[in-house]
Amino acid sequence: EIVLTQSPGTLSLSPGERATLSCRASRSVSSSFLVWYQQKPGQAPRLLIYGASSRATGIPDRFSGSGSGTDFTLTISRLEPEDFAVYYCQQYGISPWAFGQGTKVEIK
Amino acid sequence: QVQLVQSGAEVRKPGASVKVSCKASGYTFTSYDINWVRQATGQGLEWMGWMNPNSGNTGYAQKFQGRVTMTRNTSLSTAYMEVTSLRSEDTAVYYCARGSYGASGRLDLWGQGTLVTVSS
Numbered sequence: 001e002i003v004l005t006q007s008p009g010t011l012s013l014s015p016g017e018r019a020t021l022s023c024r025a026s027r028s029v030s031s032s033f034l035v036w037y038q039q040k041p042g043q044a045p046r047l048l049i050y051g052a053s054s055r056a057t058g059i060p061d062r063f064s065g066s067g068s069g070t071d072f073t074l075t076i077s078r079l080e081p082e083d084f085a086v087y088y089c090q091q092y093g094i095s096p097w098a099f100g101q102g103t104k105v106e107i108k
Numbered sequence: 109q110v111q112l113v114q115s116g117a118e119v120r121k122p123g124a125s126v127k128v129s130c131k132a133s134g135y136t137f138t139s140y141d142i143n144w145v146r147q148a149t150g151q152g153l154e155w156m157g158w159m160n161p162n163s164g165n166t167g168y169a170q171k172f173q174g175r176v177t178m179t180r181n182t183s184l185s186t187a188y189m190e191v192t193s194l195r196s197e198d199t200a201v202y203y204c205a206r207g208s209y210g211a212s213g214r215l216d217l218w219g220q221g222t223l224v225t226v227s228s
Contacts, residue, residue: 035214037153044203044218045153056216088153092213096169097143099153 002026004089006100012108019076021103023089028069033093036065036074039102040085048087049074079105110134112204112219119225120194127190128222130204137185138162141207143215144178144189146200154200158212159187194226 003026013019023034031052037045047056049065052072062077076083084107089100115129130142144156157168159178166178177190187204202222205215 033211033213037215039153044205044221045215046218047214047216050208050211050214090153090155090213090215092211095167096171097155097213099145099155101152 001096002029002091002094002098004091004098004100006087006089006103008103009101010104010106012106013079014108015079015081017079019074019079019083019105021074021076021087021105023067023072023074023100025070025072025091029072029091030093031068031072033091034065034067034072035090035092037088037090038083038085039088045088076105081107110217112206112217114202114204114219114222117223117225119227121228122195122226124194124226125190125192126194126224127188128202128204128224130187130189130219132185132187132206135206137180138182140209141212142178142180142187143205143207143213144176145203145205145215147203147221148197148200151200156189156202158207161187191224194224196226198224199226200224 005024007022034052036049039045053065064075086102086104088102113131118126138161143158159166161180180187204219206217208214208216
């Protein structure tokens with residue numbers, strides 16, 4: 001079973017700043033099977049990034065993903081007010097699919 | 109409109125069962141896997157399992173084996189997830205989510221969630 005560990009737990013930033021979120025896997029994950037979701041309070045998650053670096057439909061280009069093996073990163077280049085949310089990474093290369101515990105991006 | 113619409117909130121006593129439905133519309137129901145994910149209040153996401161609506165084949169996380177059953181009714185374009193022997197720790201919002209075409213674990217469409225409360 002693969003465990004995904006996200007850091008930091010909470011990121012306090014101001015609008016316009018850059019956010020860098022980390023997702024580390026307990027063993028190597030094919031980047032093809034690494035995705036990121038955004039979840040706002042009271043809402044279902046939304047697919048942001050798939051294949052570690054491809055943006056899902058309708059996702060603005062300030063969101064980008066990178067990484068391989070055991071280390072993956074989600075970057076938000078300039079935070080907009082609507083970007084303050086919780087972000088989860090997930091792998092689906094090896095069953096059971098697993099989510100990280102989430103990183104909350106909050107307004108400083 | 110492409111969407112998944114889930115059934116409403118449920119309250120059950122410990123030891124009881126609950127069955128949540130997930131109705132698909134706007135796409136071919138049998139062409140995409142349906143996954144179920146739950147989230148306890150203030151907690152993260154937990155994957156429970158998947159189902160292929162065409163074949164009815166399923167795969168469950170080991171934690172839920174024997175206590176969770178995923179089924180479907182193709183004529184209604186509806187997936188179901190039943191949890192038996194409920195305990196307080198099962199109190200959570202349960203989501204159905206569509207797996208992308210050819211990438212079952214990439215969840216590109218989510219239902220609105222169904223709150224299941226287990227309390228005596």
